[in-house]
Amino acid sequence: MRGLDDFLAECDHGPRINELAGFFAATAAGKSGMPVRRPLADARLLPADELLRDLVRLHASRQGFFDQHYHGSIPYRLEEECRMAYAVLKYARLRGAPLSLYSLGTAEGTMARTLSEFSAGQILSLSCSPNPENYKSFMAYGDPPRAEFFVGPFHWLTKDALGSDRRLTKFTQGFDLILEDTTFQMYSPNRPKQIEFVTQNLKQGGIFVFVEKFRAADEGDYQRREDQKDYGFKARYFPHDEIERKKTAVLGTMFNNEVTLEEMARAVGAHFNHCIMTWNSGNFCSLAASNSKDNLDLYVSQMPGPAIPNEYVYEVSVPQNSTIAVTEGPV
Template sequence: MKTSLNPMDHPGLDRDLQQSAMLKLAGHFHSLATGASQVPSQSLDSHLRSEINDPNVLDYHDRLIEGSGPLFSHFLASVPYILEELSRVGVAMTRMAQVNTGETGRTFSLFEVDAFDGSNGRAIAGHSQGLIRSFTSSPNRANQIAFERHADPTLSWFYPQSVFRVTPALLQAPEYDCFSKGFDFIYEMAAFQFYTRDRNGQISHIKQFLKPDGLVFFLEKFNHPDPKEYLRREKIKDEQFKTRYFSEEEIRWKRQQMLEQMQNGQVTLDELVCALSAHFTCVHLLWSSSNFCEFVASNDPHQVTRFLDLLGPVVQPSSFCFEGSRIGAVTSLQNGDTGPGHV
């Protein structure tokens, strides 16, 4: 298994990128990013808004919707309750930065890995009033249009290339040198599945940009050892959530045109835990929805604890949470642990 996808030491990078679903589906992504297809049929405002008691989470929720470009809006309408989840995590990250800046007087940084038009990064930059600055990569240039329409250029940056073209040298360039010392937070937003299953190499690539006490988040859609269970979860997602925003014909089109390519790069939950555990001493499952899960990982246990202490409650119907028994700290199956445990 490859241990790095850095272009400087990976001569087959161009071939790998050209063969990836990220580029094979470029036409579909362009259509989505320009709003030419698959546009949600109604407002993305959370139908669970009455269950959000924290005004800061509501502020973040509103910022995220107001600044979303077409492709990110499509994403919010496709992943059950990711809107509410990104809002609670963004507020916790902001609060963590606020606590730490009181101790150190510094600002913080977020690297969004191939994260559409940088909607979430721009939301956290605005919500934190510039305390957290964002850097977003995306190989889909149409996303840059929405980014530039909404971004504060003093707080958020956009790099119109794949994450695997981000290098330490790039971050030393004058345009991006405010990130030259690395990132306090990194968020992989369902990006790796569009490349390959090489999670070890992919994690290794982004880890080089993480500060020693930084937190890295992974939102991924997972394969399941039981294909029938995978399809059952997909059916619930499609029939009980996506029909709020898309017609049955649109849902069927996406399933036929895109999901097969996506699934080729998906791994199982246990495979990701194994890869994460090879790189980080702390791995924590935060959230589960249909076939999606979200993790936070770090080599600084104290920072993970601080983050979790500031994290508000999940806002989501329990019927969508299929990995609820595993929420919490997890360890690699190589260590003989198959569920919640210690790190």
Template structure:
């Protein structure tokens, strides 16, 4: 499904879990519910040899808003993974920003209060400037509290409504008017349903021709028992550090059952990615969560992958081997 009229996009949005769960998201974003009982910090610090990854981690955690802190407490290893990817993007961007005379630009799709984007902008010394959107306006307060407006901006709307024309109207920084070098989907698509082709088209319409797009997704599994086994590992060996059993069950009943309705299989996601991009890597896996990077520029994606350090996650959460692998490569066009 492509090129839906604006009225259809409005109807699509109103029927989505992103809107139907707005009250629950408001509770999480304001810290009224599901607040981790201790700060989310890496439990494998002694395994992280790259000092830059540790520095990124140490910048990210203290300035995270309530919903992003909840997100970190909910997904095993995502804190370390975002730190690893952030460092790689910074290293990729600095020489390019210097040679081109312009910053690289990252767009976070429906990414809470922009905690990760703000961290990347600051860590890169402005080599990367960032834009975050979110349909939950409660996130804007925490973005404004910590963001450097010279480097990071926030738009309080769903990615479905945000295109280049809207961006030019809402954001006065002309750096953001020419398209993005990087786009990162922060586990957003599952809240809109299973139509990944349409979601990818809408989310990536502002990506530059040689850009990279990241998909962080919670995926379904052909074996429901295996899916549930991975959920138990996540809940018992990660979430239990931060939430009570009652809080974990509240989340399952209030949100996860609706989220499940929008999850797709790994092969389904890769097929949808392949209808838009010619190259794709699986970068990371944690229980039912997966992260991919895709591009139509083979040289660019290979350069990024070379800059990535080793995966930083405890073995019990990894269910895909090899974790880093090419899942798509073809001649574009």
């Protein structure tokens, strides 16, 4: 990777591990930012499928403090995480070979841990977070089989780091699927270099899933979606003063590191031939990209319909006026 030292220095100065470090540590420890009630997946929005139901049940039993904050903050993100986990599990089974999953920056790594436990050896996973508080939650239910956790920011997981830790050497051949869950936006808006850095650890034909908050083309649209999130959904879990406090302490900094969907499409298109939008909730979207259309189509085909009321859905596809090919999909 060209300019690696400059990129690593940029990440070292990112707000996630500097000015926002206190917020993330306190939330991960359950000392602040806790919802007034625990978010639960709405079964009415998910298929009546026994496999999915069992997966949702295990996922709910493994959640930690930060998950509760996160799932109470983004409309129907919990249902989407369960839908995504279900698709990954079915995709792994159809492939017929063990699948390696890297979930970067995803707090206590609940989805990755759940999949490793539930799949009985089919899915080997690695999660990472800068916060030891998240690692404590990850280990709260015992040392999970086939699931590993790296305490540190995503940019510390270089190829050398993977090769020098005996627990992580099994990942040196790369990952079949990588999930970036609202991580890049906590460091900088430099999506081209962030994607380039992480893609080094993706196997040929692997799938890269991005869950991010995006700037809207119209600032008024962005704010209206934020208001809907805060006062139509988030108010179910947090008092008004807590919502306002987070706007001041966190969201302004995060906004400075967000990009538009078009900018993201260009950054993704520099590395992948195919990309699809699989989910949208207000200003949040999930994209799945790969250089293997067959693998991407197989993964997406395992997804049931998005588990979210239509009034929260505004985007349906990746912008096509970029250097990216768009694969047909469910949203």
